[in-house]
Amino acid sequence: METPICDFVRAYALRETVRAHMPGHKGNARLGAERLDITEIAGADELYAADGVIRESERNASRLFGSAGTYYSCGGSSQSIRAMLFLAMTQAEKPEGRPLLLAARNAHRSLVECAALLDFDIEWLYPAESESICSCPVTPRDVASALDGMEKKPFAVYLTSPDYLGGMADVRGIAGAAHARGIPLLADNAHGAYLAFLKPSLHPLHLGADMTADSAHKTLPVLTGGAYLHVSENMKFGESDARRALSLFGSTSPSYLILQSLDRANAELAGGYAGEILRCAERTAELKRRLARNGYRLFGGDPLRVTLAGDGKEIARRLRLGNVEPEYADRDFAVLMLTPDNGEQDFARIEAALGRADGCSGEPRRAEIVRGRRVLSIREAVFARQELVPVQEAAGRIAAAPTVSCPPAVPAVISGERITGQAVRAMREAGIECVSVTADFI
Ligand SMILES: Cc1ncc(COP(=O)(O)O)c(C=O)c1O
The missing domain is CATH 3.90.1150.150 (Aspartate Aminotransferase, domain 1)
Structure with a gap:
């Protein structure tokens, strides 16, 4: 497979051109990678208005992943997730009041931050029971009955699969439940870019998701920050809409090291890597x-x-x-x-x-799932003046921080929710010492 971005940059580096352009290191090696670190000069294309080597490379990736459109992100899945949500929200019919998303609760903070930026509400899907706060096993039936019980039609259903512990959702079943009600399925597939190359593929796009955000850097041979936004043929927006969405959440100086790495990964995958x-x-x-x-x-x-x-x-x-x-x-x-x-x-x-497990293996403890009670919108809470308080003093206050959990887990509280005694217990159990709460809204 061709590597148009890599070929352009290498040829440019070999020409020893006077670099009267950014970046400031001018290609002089201090770390070692500077020679190949360029900016959007003539011939290098432009990520958010691509019609040259970047577009060609993205099309190669799209063919490899079997998508209707694949777009590069140099800001990880965090950027792709935000763009995916923006696209789904702006494509949907405009609701009365705030747009609404139905999402499994084990979401990465980029979802909650995006809800603050775009001012949408989230109705959460909680697992019936969970073996860990990192898992949120929701079933097609959970999704169907949640959708049937909602007064307002959500602009999308949102899943995180695989999750941080390797839990895999029934994407096919959940896509069926969403599609039967005319709603698209978005998948945070940050941990599953490689799933497209299994036989059969377990990639959410191939199981019915309408858009996915994949961190290429987590499971493929790609530099940190390299990610994809994959779009299925069900989504009716154009290429320029996808680029506009990504540009809203990214720098105007995308890293050409990351772009070359994504480009090179195409050749690897088309070769023996798959x-x-x-x-x-x-x-x-x-x-x-x-x-x-x-x-x-x-x-x-x-x-x-x-x-x-x-x-x-x-x-x-x-x-x-x-x-x-x-x-x-x-x-x-x-x-x-x-x-x-x-x-x-x-x-x-x-x-x-x-070696042998002796003494360090065992059944995971059941985790207590805390159901949030919303008193402010996510945006109101994230944009509010905040103060940091010790967790044991937080009961009754309103959470301001996007999510209180790390790594991606079922959070004890999310921005805008009242912190209950149960949430305090869950946070203390998780070793969290301080929590950011709204200062003016009590
Ligand atoms: C489930 C999940 N979604 C999204 C992200 C964000 O991905 P990135 O670091 O590529 O921005 C992460 C990062 O760890 C994650 O674990």
Whole structure:
């Protein structure tokens, strides 16, 4: 596959042209990457009005992912998520009052920040029960009955799948429930760009989602910040609308290092990398089987993620002793993210570092799901004057911070909700010490 962005930048770097343009380093290597770090000069195209090498590269990505349109983001899925929401909201019929979104509660903060920026309300879908505050398993039936019970038609249904622990939603079923009611499905697929290359594909776009935001950098060989906005043929807006939406939330100086990396990934995927993803999924399944035989309890269905339930901190300590750094660990889980760029040696080292589970594996504790009670709109709360208070003094106050949880989890409170005693307990359990509350609205 052609790599038009990389070819342009490399040819430019070889010409040793006097760089009387940004960036200020002029290509002189201090870190080493500067030679290939350019700006939108003649011939390099323009990300938000692309009609040259960037557009060609995005079309290559679109063919690889089987989308109707694929657009690059240098601001991660955070930027793609905001653009996706903007597009869905502005495409929908204008409602009376604030637009409304139906969303599973384990959403990344970029959704809540976007609700503040665009001033829409969110009706949350809570799981019936959850094994962790990181999971929010909602079913097609949950979505159908929520939609049927809503007085106002939401502009979209919004899911996070895969979630941080590797939980995978029934995207096909949920898309069916949404589409039957004339509502599009948006998927935060930040952790699942690679799913398109499994056989069969598990990518949400191929299972019925109408738009997805994928962090290429999380699971594909792409520099940090590189992401996609994928659009299905069900969405009727044009290419310029998609670019306008992304430009609202991004810098006018996109990183050409990231763009080259996204471009290069197309060539890798069209070459052997897609096959390597399949082999890596098989190798990861084998690692999971071996860890299970060693007494570990595995969690989640994401094929390239190993989530170990039990004393995550102890599991992480063992891994670090073996010079393995996990993606995440808390008192209930440790998460490892693997790709074909982890060689066979890495798998062997992970297995050796973990050894037998003895004492650090176990059933995850049931998490208490706190239902929020909204008293202000998300926008009112995020834009309000705020103060930071100790969690134990926060009961009765109104949350201002977008979400109180990290990593992406089912948050104890979200901006605009009254903080209950139950929410205080949940935050203390999660080790949160301070929370930002509105200063003027009590
Ligand atoms: C579920 C989820 N969605 C969205 C994001 C944002 O992605 P990015 O870091 O690419 O902006 C993250 C980041 O960790 C995430 O975990």
